[in-house]
Amino acid sequence: MTRLAVTRALRSVPRATILSRPQLPRTPSFRNRAPPSLANYTRNLSVTARRLNDDEDERKWSTPLAKQLAEAITATGPVPLASFMRMCLTGDIGGYYTGAIEKSEQNRDQFGVQGDFVTSPEISQVFGELCGLWYVTEWLAQGRPSKGVELIEVGPGRGTLMDDMLRTIQNFPEMAKSIDAVYMVEASPQLRIAQKNLLCGEDAAMSESKVGYHSHCKYGNIPIVWTETIKSIPYDPEKTPFIMAHEFFDALPIHAFQLVEVPPSDPSPPSSIATITTSGPKGQSKKPTTTGPTLEWRELLVSPTPPHSTHLTLRTPPSQNPHLTPPPDFQLTLSPSPTRHSLHLPDLSPRYRAIKSSSSSSQVPLPDGTTRAGGPGSLIEICPDAYLFASDFATRIGGSPSHPKPSGPKGAALILDYGPGDGSVPVNSLRGIRKHHLVSPFAEPGLTDLSADVDFTAVAEAATDASEGVEVHGPVEQAWLLEGMGGRERVEHLLKVGLAKRPGSSEGEEEEREKFVSDLRRSWERLVDRGPNGMGRIYKALAIVPENDGRRRPVGFGGDVVM
Numbered sequence: 001m002t003r004l005a006v007t008r009a010l011r012s013v014p015r016a017t018i019l020s021r022p023q024l025p026r027t028p029s030f031r032n033r034a035p036p037s038l039a040n041y042t043r044n045l046s047v048t049a050r051r052l053n054d055d056e057d058e059r060k061w062s063t064p065l066a067k068q069l070a071e072a073i074t075a076t077g078p079v080p081l082a083s084f085m086r087m088c089l090t091g092d093i094g095g096y097y098t099g100a101i102e103k104s105e106q107n108r109d110q111f112g113v114q115g116d117f118v119t120s121p122e123i124s125q126v127f128g129e130l131c132g133l134w135y136v137t138e139w140l141a142q143g144r145p146s147k148g149v150e151l152i153e154v155g156p157g158r159g160t161l162m163d164d165m166l167r168t169i170q171n172f173p174e175m176a177k178s179i180d181a182v183y184m185v186e187a188s189p190q191l192r193i194a195q196k197n198l199l200c201g202e203d204a205a206m207s208e209s210k211v212g213y214h215s216h217c218k219y220g221n222i223p224i225v226w227t228e229t230i231k232s233i234p235y236d237p238e239k240t241p242f243i244m245a246h247e248f249f250d251a252l253p254i255h256a257f258q259l260v261e262v263p264p265s266d267p268s269p270p271s272s273i274a275t276i277t278t279s280g281p282k283g284q285s286k287k288p289t290t291t292g293p294t295l296e297w298r299e300l301l302v303s304p305t306p307p308h309s310t311h312l313t314l315r316t317p318p319s320q321n322p323h324l325t326p327p328p329d330f331q332l333t334l335s336p337s338p339t340r341h342s343l344h345l346p347d348l349s350p351r352y353r354a355i356k357s358s359s360s361s362s363q364v365p366l367p368d369g370t371t372r373a374g375g376p377g378s379l380i381e382i383c384p385d386a387y388l389f390a391s392d393f394a395t396r397i398g399g400s401p402s403h404p405k406p407s408g409p410k411g412a413a414l415i416l417d418y419g420p421g422d423g424s425v426p427v428n429s430l431r432g433i434r435k436h437h438l439v440s441p442f443a444e445p446g447l448t449d450l451s452a453d454v455d456f457t458a459v460a461e462a463a464t465d466a467s468e469g470v471e472v473h474g475p476v477e478q479a480w481l482l483e484g485m486g487g488r489e490r491v492e493h494l495l496k497v498g499l500a501k502r503p504g505s506s507e508g509e510e511e512e513r514e515k516f517v518s519d520l521r522r523s524w525e526r527l528v529d530r531g532p533n534g535m536g537r538i539y540k541a542l543a544i545v546p547e548n549d550g551r552r553r554p555v556g557f558g559g560d561v562v563m
């Protein structure tokens with residue numbers, strides 16, 4: 001089957017009632033402006049825990065979660081950024097995805113005009129259709145298995161992407177029949193219900209088991225299972241898992257580190273909890289040193305801002321729209337001593353080690369031939385959860401010594417997100433998003449969406465480290481993938497069918513025709529916009545597929561449809 005034939009087959013996919021969706025991007029257009037320098041929100045810690053306690057009584061925290069976090073930090077000391085992010089996004093007490101918004105602002109979720117951001121599947125149905133088609137091409141290339149196919153989506157939002165994918169796959173009845181189950185990995189109870197309503201119907205019942213929540217999909221009555229973690233999805237070596245992660249990895253918690261010069265006579269003892277004092281690092285030696293300083297990674301930790309802080313005293317940068325939030329409750333501080341994570345995580349990849357071993361004046365080479373500055377002051381962000389998810393995907397597809405796949409690798413994963421595509425390690429990329437604007441990531445914890453650039457190279461490394469049965473393609477720009485999948489042809493077809501249904505004899509009808517055409521074209525152009533901040537350029541796609549010595553490239557990654 002050629003790409004044209006697949007595109008033709010797709011033409012008979014019924015048109016969804018909503019052709020183009022609200023136009024606001026997930027990544028506000030200013031998202032790609034130079035991020036505020038770390039100096040803007042990193043402070044030397046100037047308050048001790050005792051001082052904090054004194055002021056605590058009258059201090060008003062912006063959200064219940066902020067109060068709880070501050071109490072925890074007062075008791076145990078500043079926490080890693082990853083712990084802060086996890087609490088803010090998916091924590092039990094009013095996390096962004098676990099109830100905070102619903103409680104404070106009823107009838108609002110994270111998505112769309114009333115929400116905080118909009119994602120590609122919410123912009124145009126064509127996005128989900130092309131993703132569905134991508135799995136069809138993998139199913140064809142992998143010998144059209146007649147059973148054992150699993151569709152797995154991590155972080156499915158409102159369920160729109162899975163809905164568009166399943167509707168598309170219905171057009172390929174043999175593949176539709178091969179699907180044993182759909183798995184949705186979702187942390188948010190509210191979004192789980194929204195997904196069930198969309199995919200199964202509002203009246204459909206949901207039952208609970210040890211694995212998760214169960215219902216049946218309106219497309220072919222396929223069983224759907226909701227789990228909170230990917231580990232809850234049973235591992236079966238005979239299955240063909242098709243895994244989707246769209247705007248999921250950017251919501252996973254990151255650790256941030258900075259490279260600092262440490263005098264050799266000041267060997268700070270490793271400790272699991274950072275000790276921060278106002279007088280600088282403990283155990284400072286007065287002895288003169290004969291050798292030069294050494295370089296160590298130090299972790300950036302989250303601690304409360306001083307009481308009575310204002311946006312002015314905290315110097316919240318204008319790019320973080322101070323007028324939209326109260327002053328941040330928290331700030332980043334550099335740990336004066338090593339932490340458990342700073343001793344371990346930056347040692348995991350040669351990419352981080354290269355930054356450490358280069359001197360201040362030298363440049364660290366990147367895989368694409370370009371360079372970046374290394375040495376003291378360098379920052380890196382590391383996302384251990386991204387490593388865990390990528391390893392899990394790869395193992396399900398390609399097997400591993402502890403999870404062998406006797407009948408060989410099968411399945412595929414498609415990861416779409418934003419982050420550098422040049423192999424560089426993300427730095428300074430944490431941002432807060434409220435109602436389509438960039439805000440401080442430390443303002444109103446729980447009500448603010450947090451997001452960080454995805455390190456695609458780290459994801460690829462994790463996948464190939466975890467399984468010898470997989471290979472990784474990309475990252476490629478979203479525009480490249482969608483154009484390569486025949487998206488433009490699909491839009492033209494939708495226009496033709498849609499216009500045929502709108503005769504346009506009266507003036508009002510003519511206006512409706514024009515609006516229909518411009519909405520559909522505009523939403524498509526937004527997805528493939530390759531301007532400096534365009535979604536087609538800043539969003540990237542990475543594919544994990546069964547190892548085949550690089551002989552077969554997936555469609556949209558330079559390959560053609562094979563049967």
Ligand code: SAH
Pocket residue numbers: 089090097119120121122154155156157158161185186187188191228245246247248251252
């Ligand atoms: N993929 C969707 C939604 C992206 S928003 C779209 O493109 O429209 C992020 C999604 O991931 C939400 O559904 C959120 O609830 C979910 N999520 C975030 N962190 C998660 C975690 N740790 N485990 C499971 N789901 C998570």
